Amino acid sequence: MAGPVRFEVEDGIAVATIANPPVNALSAALRGALLDAVRRTEADPAIRALVIAAEGRTFIAGADISEFGKPPLPPPLPEVCAALDACPKPIVAAIHGAALGGGLEIAMACSARLVGPGAKLGLPEVKLGLLPGSGGTQRAPRLMGAAAALKLMVDGEPLGAKAAVAAGLADALVEDDLPAAAKAQAATLAVGPLPEPVSRRDAGLGPREAFEKAAAALAKRAETEPNIAACIAAVRDAYETPFAQAVAKEREAFWALIKDPRSQALRHVFFAEREAAKIPNMPEGTKPRAVGRAAVLGAGTMGGGIAMCFANAGIPVRVIETDQAALDRGMARLRGTYDASVKRGSLTEAARDARMALIEGAVGLDAASDADMIVEAVFEEMGLKKEIFGTLDRVAKPGAVLASNTSYLDIDEMAAATSRPGDVLGMHFFSPANVMKLLEVVRARHTSPDALATAVEVGRKLAKVPVVVGVCYGFVGNRMLARRTAQAERLLLEGALPEQVDAALTGFGFRMGPFAMSDLAGIDVGWRARKASGRRAPVADALAAAGRYGQKTGSGFYLYPEGARAGVPDPEMPALIARIAEAEGVQRREIAAEEILDRLVLPMVNEGARILEEGVAARAGDIDVVWLHGYNWPAWRGGPMHHADALGLAHVAARLDEFARITGDDSLKPAPLLARLAAEGRGFASLKQPG
Numbered sequence: 001m002a003g004p005v006r007f008e009v010e011d012g013i014a015v016a017t018i019a020n021p022p023v024n025a026l027s028a029a030l031r032g033a034l035l036d037a038v039r040r041t042e043a044d045p046a047i048r049a050l051v052i053a054a055e056g057r058t059f060i061a062g063a064d065i066s067e068f069g070k071p072p073l074p075p076p077l078p079e080v081c082a083a084l085d086a087c088p089k090p091i092v093a094a095i096h097g098a099a100l101g102g103g104l105e106i107a108m109a110c111s112a113r114l115v116g117p118g119a120k121l122g123l124p125e126v127k128l129g130l131l132p133g134s135g136g137t138q139r140a141p142r143l144m145g146a147a148a149a150l151k152l153m154v155d156g157e158p159l160g161a162k163a164a165v166a167a168g169l170a171d172a173l174v175e176d177d178l179p180a181a182a183k184a185q186a187a188t189l190a191v192g193p194l195p196e197p198v199s200r201r202d203a204g205l206g207p208r209e210a211f212e213k214a215a216a217a218l219a220k221r222a223e224t225e226p227n228i229a230a231c232i233a234a235v236r237d238a239y240e241t242p243f244a245q246a247v248a249k250e251r252e253a254f255w256a257l258i259k260d261p262r263s264q265a266l267r268h269v270f271f272a273e274r275e276a277a278k279i280p281n282m283p284e285g286t287k288p289r290a291v292g293r294a295a296v297l298g299a300g301t302m303g304g305g306i307a308m309c310f311a312n313a314g315i316p317v318r319v320i321e322t323d324q325a326a327l328d329r330g331m332a333r334l335r336g337t338y339d340a341s342v343k344r345g346s347l348t349e350a351a352r353d354a355r356m357a358l359i360e361g362a363v364g365l366d367a368a369s370d371a372d373m374i375v376e377a378v379f380e381e382m383g384l385k386k387e388i389f390g391t392l393d394r395v396a397k398p399g400a401v402l403a404s405n406t407s408y409l410d411i412d413e414m415a416a417a418t419s420r421p422g423d424v425l426g427m428h429f430f431s432p433a434n435v436m437k438l439l440e441v442v443r444a445r446h447t448s449p450d451a452l453a454t455a456v457e458v459g460r461k462l463a464k465v466p467v468v469v470g471v472c473y474g475f476v477g478n479r480m481l482a483r484r485t486a487q488a489e490r491l492l493l494e495g496a497l498p499e500q501v502d503a504a505l506t507g508f509g510f511r512m513g514p515f516a517m518s519d520l521a522g523i524d525v526g527w528r529a530r531k532a533s534g535r536r537a538p539v540a541d542a543l544a545a546a547g548r549y550g551q552k553t554g555s556g557f558y559l560y561p562e563g564a565r566a567g568v569p570d571p572e573m574p575a576l577i578a579r580i581a582e583a584e585g586v587q588r589r590e591i592a593a594e595e596i597l598d599r600l601v602l603p604m605v606n607e608g609a610r611i612l613e614e615g616v617a618a619r620a621g622d623i624d625v626v627w628l629h630g631y632n633w634p635a636w637r638g639g640p641m642h643h644a645d646a647l648g649l650a651h652v653a654a655r656l657d658e659f660a661r662i663t664g665d666d667s668l669k670p671a672p673l674l675a676r677l678a679a680e681g682r683g684f685a686s687l688k689q690p691g
């Protein structure tokens with residue numbers, strides 16, 4: 001029988017096998033087919049019990065997220081769960097893989113749950129800004145206790161098979177032949193009294209005090225995250241409200257949250273992350289090359305961090321320097337980073353030793369000759385990079401992928417220094433490289449599809465989020481960041497103070513504002529780069545010239561008395577900035593917090609529009625993923641392009657026009673793509689997705 005469920009009966013036991021690739025999400029068709037399976041089980045006197053099993057890599061990944069926000073299609077999931085719960089014949093869930101969200105809710109509505117070794121049971125709805133919406137907030141507490149269930153919901157992390165059994169969420173772990181064990185269990189249950197439905201197991205809730213204690217510990221999160229408050233209220237209902245009524249309230253809360261802009265943003269992120277994993281315009285059948293060994297050129301902070309990424313993924317890596325002293329320093333720093341993890345308790349000594357054993361130091365580029373992938377992470381200087389790529393052309397083995405970790409420079413120019421430009425691309429890691437998730441994979445003009453596929457696949461193995469971008473100054477992330485940095489400085493001259501600018505961004509959800517960040521990184525870093533390229537940032541330049549480099553010198557945009565880590569506003573700063581503004585001929589004024597925020601964020605969006613128009617990024621969602629994983633853009637804001645879509649592009653364009661007028665800076669005028677979409681009443685999300 002075609003359809004998402006195969007229904008077979010053998011010896012009076014029916015087995016409904018779900019087959020709804022890729023992850024058995026609960027589409028309307030699957031919900032309908034499951035309901036049918038229950039009805040047939042009820043109606044057929046020859047059937048004594050039902051087993052629900054699934055094919056593929058998951059049991060059920062949950063509700064079909066792509067249906068959210070659209071008119072609901074029948075039957076609703078709570079109706080399916082209610083039918084399972086009310087069935088007069090026993091139903092056993094055979095969970096071989098992930099049972100998440102609605103998938104776990106289906107399983108919890110069954111009479112019993114058996115899990116295979118690969119099972120993962122969880123309620124990740126909070127990660128989408130939601131709460132479980134099909135009885136999960138009522139059944140999980142009755143199976144595992146209210147306090148533990150609340151934790152499962154607010155963490156959003158699944159339990160493995162053993163932990164699920166220990167918690168009471170599943171009944172037993174079956175090491176092999178799960179389907180046979182589930183059928184046997186169903187047959188056994190069919191001859192005894194029907195197990196009490198989970199909906200009636202109120203004794204399982206556990207002591208109310210334990211739940212209230214867990215709820216109190218979440219009070220702060222609940223203040224800012226409406227779905228956490230909703231989880232707490234729903235679980236509390238399990239004690240106070242009859243089951244059916246509590247499920248109805250849960251459903252209401254679920255639908256209210258679906259409309260919340262935070263949930264919309266988080267759902268956008270879910271799909272954008274998965275889209276970003278697809279490389280556009282790849283010839284059919286492109287296969288990545290095998291990478292068994294890597295080499296990293298440069299043992300500085302970046303090079304060391306990148307080498308750690310390879311070692312952490314189990315790939316042997318050689319760190320190469322030009323002289324022994326630099327190599328020794330780099331290797332010592334690298335080991336120190338691992339030691340710090342051991343001290344913190346996040347890494348065992350054995351794991352550290354295993355990783356260090358995969359990292360070998362060497363002097364001279366000849367040591368890169370046996371590597372399948374070489375990542376250059378030397379000083380940002382084109383002459384030096386070209387020389388290195390020229391040498392690599394001679395020493396690297398045929399087919400090795402030659403990558404540059406440059407943050408800004410032209411990969412095409414580096415590729416031209418070799419006779420194998422097809423092997424050359426960018427792999428731009430973010431600092432600290434062993435921590436930050438983003439990897440911009442830069443596709444240069446001649447990069448071959450299989451070299452590109454290799455970099456993306458290796459990126460994933462290194463636990464990064466690879467996003468393919470094109471060649472331009474600063475690629476996607478830093479090119480947009482430059483717009484924000486310029487506006488931050490400009491806002492100071494026009495009348496804002498560093499703490500007001502930073503507060504606008506932390507209020508928006510960033511962990512840090514640009515000036516606190518600048519103080520942390522060192523104002524001298526940007527100053528030197530600006531001097532080299534003839535650019536100016538009058539306030540930052542004046543601070544650097546006065547030796548105020550930030551935290552490390554005790555003062556920068558803020559003061560850091562006695563080595564404090566958090567800066568305090570400098571009472572001299574307003575006068576200092578006023579003097580500079582006067583010298584620059586800029587009239588200062590009061591600037592509202594709303595303008596500060598828009599001035600920081602909307603020019604980035606404008607640059608994002610140019611990036612899209614040039615094809616440097618393939619999709620608006622890719623730009624969002626860059627900002628989420630490279631710059632800690634708050635996930636519940638969805639990324640800069642989603643943020644702009646949520647504001648409405650007509651509004652964004654009008655604001656940019658206004659800023660261009662106020663500042664006289666024509667680069668703030670809406671980019672052609674933005675202006676066109678705004679005029680057509682469209683958003684970035686409406687742009688055609690590349691293949």
Ligand code: 3H9
Nearest residue numbers: 025061062063064065066077100101102124132133134274
């Ligand atoms: C919920 O259940 C609400 C209920 O309480 C109440 C309802 C009333 N829907 O991640 P992958 C797609 S909320 C639609 O690369 P993996 C995904 O887009 C839901 N599509 O695979 C991708 O498509 P494509 C609670 C989904 O093996 C493809 O499947 N559940 C869904 O690395 C492969 O995905 C969750 O939040 C979905 N639910 O990881 C679980 N899930 O190939 C969300 C996946 O076209 N899912 N897709 O790009 C996951 O965490 C992971 O997908 C999973 C598999 C661990 C299951």
